[in-house]
Amino acid sequence: MRISPRAITFDLDDTLWAIAPLIAAAEAALHAWLEEHTPGTARRYPLQAMRALRERVAGDSPHLAHDLTAQRRLALGMALQDSGDDLAHTDAAFAAFHAARNRVELYPDVADALDRLAARWPLAALTNGNADLALCGVDPHFRFCLNARDHGAAKPDPGIFRAACERLDCAPHEVLHVGDDPRCDVVGAAGAGLRTCWINRTGAAWTRPEVRPDLIVPDLAALADVLLAGDVNQGSAA
Structure with a gap:
């Protein structure tokens, strides 16, 4: 089977930038605002206590599993x-968190690869997070x-991919989804009928036997090289 997409969708967090240090910095910015x-509130809820409260809210609010902004607020x-x-401080406090959350540091391969890919294909972003592309x-x-x-x-709900x-304006099989998360990105996209690319920056082994990515690459530069070289066979590209 060969891969020749008409469009490409991308995950954001941990695909274009590392999310853990970003959230840590955003939580620190929030705490500084509270102080x-x-x-x-800053005294009663230092960083670890606020993080624990946020995690408790997530666990107690399954109806908000898709809405990280609502959970945080x-x-x-x-x-x-x-x-x-x-409570009137909620908006400004969240704004401090959100601004810092969007001060991303792209992986070194990302900017040039996106330039190359966007010149050839329409790109779209699909995210479970609350990143703002403009910010x-x-x-x-x-x-x-x-x-x-x-x-x-x-x-991995198939509806968001469809x-x-x-x-x-593409059929699912005409779209390649690119992401780092085996379950959310690869299993989810494949279940919706899309082609899939796993960004494996750590060299981890694939452990989801129910599906295999159409492509496995270490970063976006490798993905751009493969796709721009022409149709590629299914399987690992690097």
């Missing part, structure tokens, strides 16, 4: 209220970003 504006509201601070500085490369919050369900295909 300045609501010191009572709910946790902030609970912390403010519990500390005797005004991240990558929006010129993408036709649109479809996030789980707006769609109403998160990857909705992206409809917006791209």
